[in-house]
Amino acid sequence: RVIANFTVDVGHKQSEALMEGRVDSAESVWVVHCPTFFDRPGGPYLDESKTDWPDNWLRFALLCRVAEAIALGHVLSQWIPTVVHCNDWHAGLVPALLSQHAVRPATVMTIHNLAYQGVFGYDAFQQLKLPAHWWSFDKLEFYGNFSFLKAGVVFADFITTVSPTYANEIITPEFGYGMEGVLAFHQPRLQGILNGVDYALWNPASDPYIPHPYQQASLERKATNKLAFQQTVGLNSDGLSPLVGVVSRLVHQKGMDLLPALIEQTLQKPTAGHELQWAVLGSGERYIEAALQALAQKYPDRVSVQIGYDEPMAHQVEAAADLFLMPSRYEPCGLNQIYSLKYGTLPIVRKTGGLADTVVDATPHAIELGTATGVQFEQCDIPSIAHALARAVMLYEDKALLRRVRRTAMSQSFGWESSAAEYQAVYQYVARHRHRKV
DSSP, X not given: XXXXXXXXXXXXXXXXXXXXXXXXXXXXXXXXXXXXXXXXXXXXXXXXXXXXXXXXXXXXXXXXXXXXXXXXXXXXXXXXXXXXXXXXXXGTHHHHHHTTOSSOOEEEEEESOTTOOOEEOHHHHXXXXXXXXXXXXXXXXXXTEEEHHHHHHHHOSEEEESSHHHHHHTTSHHHHTTOHHHHHHTGXXXXXXXXXXXXXXXXXXXXXXXXXXXXXXXXXXXXXXHHHHHHHHTOOOSSOSOEEEEEEEESGGGTGGGHHHHHHHHHHSOBTTBOOEEEEEEEEOHHHHHHHHHHHHHOTTTEEEEESOOHHHHHHHHHHOSEEEEOOSOOSSOSHHHHHHHTTOEXXXXXXXXXXXXXXXXXXXXXXXXXXXXXXXSOOSHHHHHHHHHHHHHHHHSHXXXXXXXXXXXXXXOBHHHHHHHHHHHHHHHHHSOOXXX
C-alpha cells in the first residue's frame, strides 16, 4: 500500500511514493517507488550486460534523500527515529545530509565491504547540489572524485564493520582501498561487530533441505548425508575420500581464481595420502566457471560443479562435506564458515576478517585445550592452501579426533543475540553522544 506521496530534490524534482510491505509477516518494510530510476531490466546496480548503471549516483542519492526526509519527520510526521542505521555506500550520503540539521536523529554507518565505495565524479557532486565546502580531502573529496561511503564515514556519529578483525584491517594499506587514512583518523568511532546467522534456517537438526537431520549426539548421520549427496551428483561413494565443499561467489576476492589449479593439483596427487572429492556451488567470473566445469567433465566421479545459486543444494553441501574451503583474500565477515561449524563440516579458512574471528585453528595447543574448530592459513596462494588442506585431511584420518573437533565446532554459537546486544549498546551511545557537526 502507498503510505506517502512526496518529492525530493536530487538535482531536479522527482515525484515519489513510499510504499509499505512486510517481510515474513513481521516488521514493516518501506520501499521507494520511482519507476524512472528503478523500473528497468537488469539488477539493482548493473544493467543486463553487467555494466554499472550510469546514473547510479542519482539513483542512490534519491534513496538517501528519502531517508533524510523520513528521518526528519517530513514524510511521516507521526514517527521520527532516534537512530538512523546506514549500510554501505548506497546510504552513505544520509549521515552527511542529516548533519546539516540542528535537530536530527543520531547516525550509524556500517561498512560491509570496503572495496565498494560509491565513487563518482565532480560533475555528479555538483548536480546533487551538495555544499561546496564538502569538496575537500577531509570530507567527500576522494582522489579527485567524491565517495558516498566516505561521506558516511566522515559524518556518521559511529562507524561499524562486520567483524572485529576487519575493523583493524581496514585501517591498513593492504585492506583500506585508499580509505585507510580516513578510517584511521576516525578510529575512535569505529567498532567491529560480528555478523550473526539465523540458526532457525541453518541447523542440521531441523534442516528441511537435507535427507538425514543430525546433531552432536547423532553425528554418524552426517555420513549418510554425504552418501546421499554423492549418489545425487554422481561422485564416487566408496566412503574413502574426504569431500571438500565450496559455496561461494567465484571471484578474485574469494580466492576462487586459484581453485581450478588447486583442484587439479589434488586430483593429480593425493593429499596426505587421500584422494579428495570436490563439490562446488556458485557463480561469478566466467573464466573460473568454465575452468571448474571442465574439471567436472574430466573427473565426473571426483568433482561436482553447479553454476548458479541453489538454496537446497547449499544446505546439502554443508551437510555432506567433510571439509569446507574459504581461501578469501579478504573477508569482512563471512557466513558459510559459521554454517559449516554448525554442520560439523570443518572450515579451512584464510586468517582474515571474520574468518579469523570465528574459526579456531587446530594447532596442537588448541587441540589439547579442546577449542579447535577448523584450520587457518596465512597466505592466499596454492602452496599455503594445499598445506592447510593436508592438515585438515590429517584431522579427518583420526576419527576420534575428528569427532571431537566436529562436536566442538557444532557447539559454537554465532547467532544474532550477541551481535544485537552490541548494536543496541551502540545505538544507546550515539543517542546520547552525537558526533560534532562538520
